[in-house]
Amino acid sequence: MAVGDELLWEARDKGPRAVPRLRRMAVVAAVLGFVALLFMVEYDVGWVLWVAGAYLAAELAHLGWDRRRVVEARLVDDTGGGGARLRLRHVGGRAGEFDPHRVSGVLVVRDNVDGSATLRLRLSGRRTVFGRPGPPPALMAWRAACPRAHVRDRQAYWGMPGVPD
Structure with a gap:
């Protein structure tokens, strides 16, 4: 049975979506930096590093999952x-x-x-x-x-x- 080449599924966006991901990471870094500067005078801002690390880990996990789609x-x-x-x-x-x-x-x-x-x-x-x-x-x-x-x-x-x- 000769099938040839039949398209069954095609996504709209086939690219890796690097620009929206980098833009999102820049916005989160800017917001966290602003909050750290705002609270740095009176409070300990070590939690900002933990939040940034957790966000980076979540973004890397999403990148790994998205590359397999x-x-x-x-x-x-x-x-x-x-x-x-x-x-x-x-x-x-x-x-x-x-x-x-x-x-x-x-x-x-x-x-x-x-x-x-x-x-x-x-x-x-x-x-x-x-x-x-x-x-x-x-x-x-x-x-x-x-x-x-x-x-x-x-x-x-x-x-x-x-x-x-």
């Missing part, structure tokens, strides 16, 4: 002559190929505010792989690509403020 999923032909392979490309540029029969679950979470959707793939014997937000994919393509997977979608649990759900 999927930005593109394609169904491609196997170069070894076998069947089709599922190629997942991550934010960090790493790409991996998997057997589509190993996918045990596909969940598309639709955001009811801006119309985007996020992808969650559950591979058998492995962890859940998360995708960055993108346009909602066609579920029938996922059902055809991964025949053993439980493919479903759902709305997000939050709603738009002021609008009844």
Whole structure:
């Protein structure tokens, strides 16, 4: 069965988002520096260093998690002559190929505010792989690509403020 190259998922933003991260870190550093200068005269400001360290650790953990998110999923032909392979490309540029029969679950979470959707793939014997937000994919393509997977979608649990759900 020749599959060719079929796009199953594509995120809107595929880059590492370095500029917003650096801007956010600069704003937090400026606010902490201002608070430290404000309270330095009368109080001990050692807690500012602890807060800055905790924020830096949280930012590094988020960076590590974000680099493993999927930005593109394609169904491609196997170069070894076998069947089709599922190629997942991550934010960090790493790409991996998997057997589509190993996918045990596909969940598309639709955001009811801006119309985007996020992808969650559950591979058998492995962890859940998360995708960055993108346009909602066609579920029938996922059902055809991964025949053993439980493919479903759902709305997000939050709603738009002021609008009844």
